[in-house]
Amino acid sequence: MEQLTKKQHLELYRYLRLTRALEDWIFYICANQNPQKPLIIGKGYLSTGQEATSIGAAYALEKEDWIAQSHRDFGALLIRGLTPRELLLQYFSKETGPTKGRDANVHLGHTGKHVLGFISHMGAMVPVANGVAFAMKYKKKKACILAFFGDGASSQGIVHEAMNYAAVFKLPVVFICNNNRWAISTPLEEQMAIKNVADRGASYGMPGVICDGNKVEEVYQTVLKAVRLAKKGGGPTLVECKTMRMSGHGTHDRAKYVSDQEIASWKKKDPIMHHEKLLKKLGYADEAYFKKIIAEVKSEVEEATQWAKNQADPSIQNQLEDVFARS
Amino acid sequence: MSRSLYYADAIREALRQCMQEDGDVYIFGEDVALYGGVFGVTKDLFHEFGPKRVRNTPLSEGAILGEAIGAAVYGLRPVPEIQFSDFLTTAMSPLVDIMATYHYRVGTKLPITIRAPSGGALRIGHFHSKCLEAWFVHTPGLKVVVPSTAYDAKGLLVSSIRDNNPVLFLEQKKLYREIKDEVPEEIYDIPLGQAIIRTEGSHITLVTYGSPTYLALKAAALLQKEGIELEVIDLRTIYPFDKETLKKSFSKTNRVIILHEAVKIAGFGAELAAFFAEECFEYMAAPIMRLGALHTPIPTNPVLEDHYLPSLQDILDAARGLMKY
Structure with a gap:
């Protein structure tokens, strides 16, 4: 098993903290902004409490790799090199943001940073990830793509099509199911008659593996193995990361349908708490270090907000541009 | 070659x-x-x-x-x-x-x-x-x-x-x-968005695309014997479509038949009709005629399918009707 170095452990900690800080901030703005003159257009879709899945998985990638992210993958986007500034431009729907203010919140893509453009239809990007993977093979690149989706999206026919397809062509894609137990208000038990999404891997002829989605090092190690297999030409793997959505589907949803007991039991498994314990146990960091990182990421997010909110809003002058590529 | x-x-x-x-x-x-x-x-x-x-x-x-x-x-x-x-x-x-x-x-x-x-x-x-x-x-x-x-x-x-x-x-x-x-034999391209006039005529512009083009040409040959000239325009690309060629033809004929194999209601012909009405109104001498398929699922039986699709007779009737204006 791949052991993480101290530097990597600390870097993962910073990503966990930065993602949490950024999303807490988004939550705060959504809760407190003037609805008549909102800073954030639309709602926030947060990964709070399940950051380790996105971060651990994306950390297993190299520069030439790609991701097809889902709703709760700001951690992965930060690892791919999108900055808090860019992500806030997207939330504020600014002209200089990744979608030029034409789309907002988590519906973004960034080709230069190898991030596909997410859409709202659940599971829709999974077959698109196959296309990137196919092109990598076609161009003889030793690279792979992570296709993220949730337990809810796993019920979509297109996800089954895509997994079968990827297995048939042995595409270098790793399917990451962040099983956070809830599809908006529908619990897992009402979504599928099986316990593990990973069990479906066998039916496509690919390994299906399960890991604790709240342990960043475990997600990393599990995904890294799948990434290496994919890059060796061994085909896709379905990795199911067991986690819990600790917020509503969006910032408008107070998730009253989730019991207090369920929340309380998962709070004890908070991925940041877990990682702090691990860092202390390994002797890599102490409380003072954590405080320092918390302060750093907080000021990074605040600075990004101040900067992003002063950027230009989209103009109707350019509204008709780009429906088609000119050349 | x-x-x-x-x-x-x-x-x-x-x-x-x-x-x-x-x-x-x-x-x-x-x-x-x-x-x-x-x-x-x-x-x-x-x-x-x-x-x-x-x-x-x-x-x-x-x-x-x-x-x-x-x-x-x-x-x-x-x-x-x-x-x-x-x-x-x-x-x-x-x-x-x-x-x-x-x-x-x-x-x-x-x-x-x-x-x-x-x-x-x-x-x-x-x-x-x-x-x-x-x-x-x-x-x-x-x-x-x-x-x-x-x-x-x-x-x-x-x-x-x-x-x-x-x-x-x-x-x-x-x-x-x-x-x-x-x-x-060699490779060549035809720019997207350019229509082509399949046969020239001065009385009625017939706009179509795809396989009904042949039906339109048959109608044009028959109508010519009656002294009715169809100008058959094959759009080739329907988005973007060649407004200039349509406008130029319509400014000469002042009459138009829009023909496609798709269901008539809310078919692409409706967009073409709206184009003539909105952007070529000053040339209009007669109602804009649309010919398309019936508003039913497509039957397999030949008798039914033939009746479902726009026919040669439909074009002849539409053309003769338009010439009364």
Whole structure:
């Protein structure tokens, strides 16, 4: 098993903290902004409490790799090199943001940073990830793509099509199911008659593996193995990361349908708490270090907000541009 | 040098020459490899280009168009085949939600040409005969091409494949082995968005595209004997469509018949009618006439299908009626 170095452990900690800080901030703005003159257009879709899945998985990638992210993958986007500034431009729907203010919140893509453009239809990007993977093979690149989706999206026919397809062509894609137990208000038990999404891997002829989605090092190690297999030409793997959505589907949803007991039991498994314990146990960091990182990421997010909110809003002058590529 | 080629063979030649020209062009779809596609359009290309560039896929239209998007983002120039355009219904989300919006939202161009046989009169029923083009013209971000001759099929397919946008290339399956015309051996393109006047006339502009073009030409020949001249315009590309050619013709004839094989109600003809009404009103001497299919699912029985489709008689009646104004 791949052991993480101290530097990597600390870097993962910073990503966990930065993602949490950024999303807490988004939550705060959504809760407190003037609805008549909102800073954030639309709602926030947060990964709070399940950051380790996105971060651990994306950390297993190299520069030439790609991701097809889902709703709760700001951690992965930060690892791919999108900055808090860019992500806030997207939330504020600014002209200089990744979608030029034409789309907002988590519906973004960034080709230069190898991030596909997410859409709202659940599971829709999974077959698109196959296309990137196919092109990598076609161009003889030793690279792979992570296709993220949730337990809810796993019920979509297109996800089954895509997994079968990827297995048939042995595409270098790793399917990451962040099983956070809830599809908006529908619990897992009402979504599928099986316990593990990973069990479906066998039916496509690919390994299906399960890991604790709240342990960043475990997600990393599990995904890294799948990434290496994919890059060796061994085909896709379905990795199911067991986690819990600790917020509503969006910032408008107070998730009253989730019991207090369920929340309380998962709070004890908070991925940041877990990682702090691990860092202390390994002797890599102490409380003072954590405080320092918390302060750093907080000021990074605040600075990004101040900067992003002063950027230009989209103009109707350019509204008709780009429906088609000119050349 | 040119020689007479069937419509299907002209398409294959365009595919072959585009693949020779650009190593990033590749073909995939259901049964397109060794078998050559259910209509034989991609026949022999597998032998010529091998399994990497001519590839069978599982029966997953959504996954096929999903692949096209991802491969295009990565820099390839995919040319997927959807076995029947009817089956696009199972791939609507990748096509309409992702592919059509990608450049606008993410800023990355998607040079994808989707080949899909379209149209009826082959007695193969509702699920293999539909003309769905209006849906896709209604979707911002897609170009829609409907060739009616072998010459156009080749030149327009070359343009579509070289275009940096998603193009829906609706092949007229009825014409595959029915139509043969002169096609140059060398590669050439026909710009998208340019209509062609198939026959000149001064009384009535008849606008059409795809296989009904031949019906229109038959009507034009018959009507000429009665002293009624049709100017038959074949749009070739329906998004974008050639407004200038239409306007110029209508300013001369002041009368128009719009003909397509698709269901008349809310078909592409409705858009054309609105164009004439909004932008050419000053030339209008008579009602705008639309001819299209009945508002029913497509019957398989020949008697019913023939009655479902617009007929030669429908054109003659419409033309004679218009001349009363």
